[in-house]
Amino acid sequence: MATYIKLAWRNVWRNRRRTLITVSAIVFAVVAAVFMQSINRGSHEMMLDNMLRFSTGYLQLQDYRHQDEPSLDNTFAYDRSMHQRVLETDPRIQAVLPRLETFMLAANHESTRGAVVFGIDPQKEHHFNRIKDRLVKGRFFEPEQAEAVIGGQLARRLQLETGDELALIGQGRFGMSASGLFKIVGMIEHPLREMNEQAVFLPLPAAQELLSAEGLVSALLIAPEHDRHTPAVAAALRDRFGDHDLVVRTWPDLLPELLELFEFDLAGPRLLALVLYIVIGFGFFGTVLTMTMERLREFGMLLSIGMRRGRLALVACIETLFIGIVGVLTGLATAWLVVYYFHRHPIELTGDAARAVADMGWDPVLPMSFAADQFYTQGIYVFVLNMLIFLFPLWKIIRLDILEAARK
Amino acid sequence: MPIVATEKLCKTYNPDTVPVHALRQVSIAIEPGEFTSIVGPSGSGKTTLLNMIGGLDKPTSGRVLVDNVDLTAMKDSHLIDFRLRNIGFVFQHYNLIPVFTAYENVSFLMLLQKRGRQEMHRRTNELLDAVGLGGRKHARPREMSGGQQQRVAVARALASEPKFILADEPTANLDSDSAMNLLGIMSRMNREKNVTFVFSTHDPRVIKRARRVITLVDGAVDQDQPQN
Numbered sequence: 001m002a003t004y005i006k007l008a009w010r011n012v013w014r015n016r017r018r019t020l021i022t023v024s025a026i027v028f029a030v031v032a033a034v035f036m037q038s039i040n041r042g043s044h045e046m047m048l049d050n051m052l053r054f055s056t057g058y059l060q061l062q063d064y065r066h067q068d069e070p071s072l073d074n075t076f077a078y079d080r081s082m083h084q085r086v087l088e089t090d091p092r093i094q095a096v097l098p099r100l101e102t103f104m105l106a107a108n109h110e111s112t113r114g115a116v117v118f119g120i121d122p123q124k125e126h127h128f129n130r131i132k133d134r135l136v137k138g139r140f141f142e143p144e145q146a147e148a149v150i151g152g153q154l155a156r157r158l159q160l161e162t163g164d165e166l167a168l169i170g171q172g173r174f175g176m177s178a179s180g181l182f183k184i185v186g187m188i189e190h191p192l193r194e195m196n197e198q199a200v201f202l203p204l205p206a207a208q209e210l211l212s213a214e215g216l217v218s219a220l221l222i223a224p225e226h227d228r229h230t231p232a233v234a235a236a237l238r239d240r241f242g243d244h245d246l247v248v249r250t251w252p253d254l255l256p257e258l259l260e261l262f263e264f265d266l267a268g269p270r271l272l273a274l275v276l277y278i279v280i281g282f283g284f285f286g287t288v289l290t291m292t293m294e295r296l297r298e299f300g301m302l303l304s305i306g307m308r309r310g311r312l313a314l315v316a317c318i319e320t321l322f323i324g325i326v327g328v329l330t331g332l333a334t335a336w337l338v339v340y341y342f343h344r345h346p347i348e349l350t351g352d353a354a355r356a357v358a359d360m361g362w363d364p365v366l367p368m369s370f371a372a373d374q375f376y377t378q379g380i381y382v383f384v385l386n387m388l389i390f391l392f393p394l395w396k397i398i399r400l401d402i403l404e405a406a407r408k
Numbered sequence: 409m410p411i412v413a414t415e416k417l418c419k420t421y422n423p424d425t426v427p428v429h430a431l432r433q434v435s436i437a438i439e440p441g442e443f444t445s446i447v448g449p450s451g452s453g454k455t456t457l458l459n460m461i462g463g464l465d466k467p468t469s470g471r472v473l474v475d476n477v478d479l480t481a482m483k484d485s486h487l488i489d490f491r492l493r494n495i496g497f498v499f500q501h502y503n504l505i506p507v508f509t510a511y512e513n514v515s516f517l518m519l520l521q522k523r524g525r526q527e528m529h530r531r532t533n534e535l536l537d538a539v540g541l542g543g544r545k546h547a548r549p550r551e552m553s554g555g556q557q558q559r560v561a562v563a564r565a566l567a568s569e570p571k572f573i574l575a576d577e578p579t580a581n582l583d584s585d586s587a588m589n590l591l592g593i594m595s596r597m598n599r600e601k602n603v604t605f606v607f608s609t610h611d612p613r614v615i616k617r618a619r620r621v622i623t624l625v626d627g628a629v630d631q632d633q634p635q636n
Contacts, residue, residue, distance in 0.1 A: 003512075003519050010507035301503040304464060306492025306520055306568070308485065402464050406499075 004311065008318035011291070019323060022287040026327025027334060029280040030378045033273040034335035038342075040269045041369035044262050048227060048251075053129035054192050056254040057097065057221030058230050061086065061237060064247045066218065072102055072173040075216040076246060086220060090236040092229045095128045097121065097221040100207045104170030104178070106150070106200055108158045115154060116198045117168060119207025119217075128223055131188065131201075138162035138186035143203045148182035151196040152189045160184055168200065172212035180210045228371070277381060285389050288320055292393045299397060300405025309397050316393040324386040328379050336375065343370045409476065410437035411571050411604055412461055417470035419456050419627075430456040431467070432628040438572065438606055443598045445618030446608045453627040454608035455576055461606065462495055462574045463487045475571055492520055496565030498575035498607075502557040504549040510536060510560045511545040517568040535563040539593050555586025562593060572604035579611050591617050 012019055052058050065074040078098050086096045100119035105112045122140050126132045132140050141147035148166055160166060165181050172178035182202065190196040208214045224233045230250050237248045252259040302312055346365035349357055354364035419431040431453045438444055446454050459465035460472050463479040472479045474494055482490060491497075504513045515532040523531075536542050539559040549557050558578060565573045575594070579587035595617055597603045607614070615621055616635075623631040 003516070007505070007507065014507060298503070298505070301499065302505075303488060304462070304491065304497055304499075305517060305564070306488055308488055311520070403459060 004315050005318060008315050008322060011295075011315070012319050012322045015291075018287055018290070022284055022323055023327045023330065025280045025283045026324065026382060027331040029276050030328055030331025030382065031335045031338065032276055033378055033381075034332070034339060034374055036269045036272060037374045038339045038368040038370070039366055040266060041371060041374060042343075042346075042367035044265070045227065045369055046363075046367045048258070048262070050191060051255075051258065052251055053223075054131075054190065054195065056251055057128075058224055058227060058251050059222040059234055059237065060249050060254060061220040061222060061241060061246050062218070062249060064245050067247070067249065070101075070218070072100075072171075072211055072213055072216075072218070075100065075173070075213055075218050077215055078217040078220065079215060082220075085240070086222065086237070089240045090224075090233045092225050092233055093222055094225050095124065095221075095223040097124045097128055097223070098204055098217040099219050099221060100204060100211065100213060100216065101218045102170065102211060104168045104200075106154065106158060107167040107169060108160055108164070111158060112169075113154060113157055114198060115150075115168070115200045116195075117170075117200045117202060117207060117210075119202050119204040119211075121204050122201075128221070134188040134190060135186050136189050138184070141185050141201075141203050144205060145185075145203060146180070146182055146206050147185040147203070149186040149188060149201040150184055151199040152187050153193075153196040154198060154200070155184070155187050157197070162187060166200070168210065170211075172210070173216070174212070176212045178211050180206075182206070273381075277385060281385050281389065284323065284385065285392065287323065288389050289392060291319065292316070292396050296396070296400065296405045299400055300402045303400065303402050304406075309400075313394050313397045316397060317390050320386050320390045320393070321383075324382045328382045332375050332378065335378075339368055339370060342366075342368045410473075411440045411475060412436075412438040412606065413473040414457070414460065415471045415473070417457070417460060417472065418468045419453075419460065419465070420468045423468065429627050431460070432626070434470070434624075434627070434629055436622060436629065436632065438604065440571075440604055441598070441602045442604050442606070442620055443595065443618055444606045444620040444622060445615050446606065446622045446624060447610070447615055448624035448630070450610075452624040454624055456627075457624065458574050458576050458606070458608050462497060463491055492517070492568060494571045496568060496570035496573035498558070498561045498565050498573060498578045500577040500580050502549070502554065502561050502581075504557055504560055504564070506549050509546045509548055510541055510552070510556075510563075513549075513560055514563045514567050517564060521568055531567065532563075535566055536560075538566075538597070539563045540589075553586065555582050555589060558582060558586070558590050559593060562590065562597075566597065566603065572606060575605060575607035577609055577611075578607055579609065579614055584613075587611065587613065 063074040063076045083096055083098070087093055098121055102117055104115055104117045106115035122132070122143065126140070136152060140149055150160070150166065155161070162184050164184050166184050167179065167181055169179045190199055202210070208216060222233065222237065224230055234248045234250050241248070299312060303309065346367050349364040349366060357364045414434050414436050417431050417434040418429070421428040421430060434457060446457060448454050456465065460467055463472070463482065467480055477490070479487065479490070505516065508516065511532055514535055515528050518528040518531065533542070536545055539562055541556060541559055541563070544552060544556065552560070579590060582590060591614060594605055598605055609615060618635060620634050621631070622629060
């Protein structure tokens with residue numbers, strides 16, 4: 001085998017310039033593909049993180065009936081020990097947030113608006129999504145006070161200011177009427193438009209009392225260290241709480257439209273990478289075609305002296321692989337360095353783009369993902385490309401007529 | 409018992425359109441230790457006959473027997489293995505592996521035969537010494553003259569310890585000195601090691617050194633004469 005590898009390696013470098021051009025093309029394709037994917041995934045990761053932290057979280061623990069009927073009747077008990085048990089389920093769980101959530105009417109003295117009322121633990125919520133940083137007026141409430149923080153757009157529509165009182169009217173648990181007056185102590189500009197128009201945040205105990213749901217929550221939001229841990233953490237939670245009438249739902253399950261949007265958004269870069277690989281593939285094929293055609297006489301000689309077609313094909317396969325491997329490894333090393341640099345020092349957006357992103361409450365940067373799979377998948381693509389291109393020398397070797405080859 | 413025998417060997421190209429009879433009823437027998445030259449004008453069928461004997465081409469009719477094994481009935485994959493173990497080839501254009509050194513070119517056949525490393529090393533060195541290239545083991549073909557390359561080709565042909573060696577116009581691309589040198593080596597191998605050589609040639613100097621000359625004319629054996 002060592003001799004075949006040596007033979008293949010030397011054959012690859014018979015025409016050094018041609019091989020270098022081919023390898024450079026593969027390097028370019030790999031770097032470009034990784035770079036495009038990294039930018040796209042980086043943006044997605046940032047967008048996903050921002051959206052999930054302010055909406056559903058990565059995972060939720062819910063009552064098993066909540067998905068079909070998200071009412072206050074389908075809530076579950078939550079206390080300090082429950083919190084601790086969830087936290088201890090998996091070391092990758094970073095935070096656990098209790099939320100009690102329902103629709104109510106929010107009113108001032110003369111008009112009403114639909115609102116989504118969230119009973120939250122402000123400390124835990126802030127630790128998870130820095131919600132206090134979104135305050136544009138006033139302050140956040142203390143856990144035990146009958147105070148509210150509301151979305152800026154809702155406040156403007158109801159012509160309310162901090163210090164005013166907000167009336168909340170609706171239905172509590174088991175159809176009990178629920179109404180209460182809350183002093184608005186703060187106003188936030190929420191990055192999600194719907195939340196800005198509808199959100200009313202109350203301290204969890206106050207919300208539980210208002211809705212006759214003492215000691216109950218609609219959901220526990222669970223934050224893993226990284227999105228890639230979501231499936232594993234979900235599995236661990238299912239193992240632990242599967243028998244407690246609770247279900248674990250992950251963000252693709254909670255927000256299927258977001259997943260579809262990301263998939264759709266990734267189609268563009270994938271198509272671009274495909275086009276790139278097709279173009280590079282033709283260049284690569286050209287090299288292998290020339291390498292094969294100019295050596296048909298030599299192939300014929302090798303078959304004449306007793307080298308089996310299979311061994312000859314093996315040498316040709318190793319040659320094709322060598323070109324691919326050198327290209328991929330060099331490409332991945334270069335891509336790794338480039339992506340690592342931009343991962344640590346993201347490209348900063350300027351002008352209108354920066355303002356638009358900042359208005360959404362996000363950092364005006366182009367973040368780059370450093371996920372391992374975007375590197376090794378390129379290796380897989382080039383390997384597949386290699387194997388497809390290898391079909392040509394294989395076909396030639398299988399069909400080679402020794403006497404015809406000798407006449408070349 | 410002959411090492412090579414052909415029985416009424418015929419080869420016709422384009423049998424359905426304009427038939428060209430490359431070989432007509434050729435029956436010859438080569439005994440072990442012969443130093444036989446196949447001669448004839450261009451187009452007389454020398455190369456075709458050598459290709460048949462070497463199992464590189466199939467006859468239209470007739471048989472080729474090597475060591476009493478019928479090559480015409482063999483499948484391609486078996487023929488390749490058979491050639492590896494029984495037939496040595498020396499080509500007009502040397503046909504060495506350009507990226508291998510002289511040493512690697514000679515040892516390559518033994519590697520295909522899966523011989524032991526030590527035996528391979530010993531025999532390669534012996535053969536390169538025998539063809540006078542012991543000092544050029546690490547030279548690649550492009551660093552050697554035509555004569556040197558052809559001597560490596562002879563050493564390579566001998567490496568697999570074949571039953572006989574086929575050489576198709578081995579001196580055609582060599583200058584006089586190189587041609588005589590090569591002939592001397594082949595002749596010595598034949599005398600000292602009893603290696604059987606069958607070669608086609610136009611070269612009168614080569615014909616003069618052969619101990620048997622088979623003359624082909626229009627694809628048929630015209631003369632088959634021993635020489636002193």
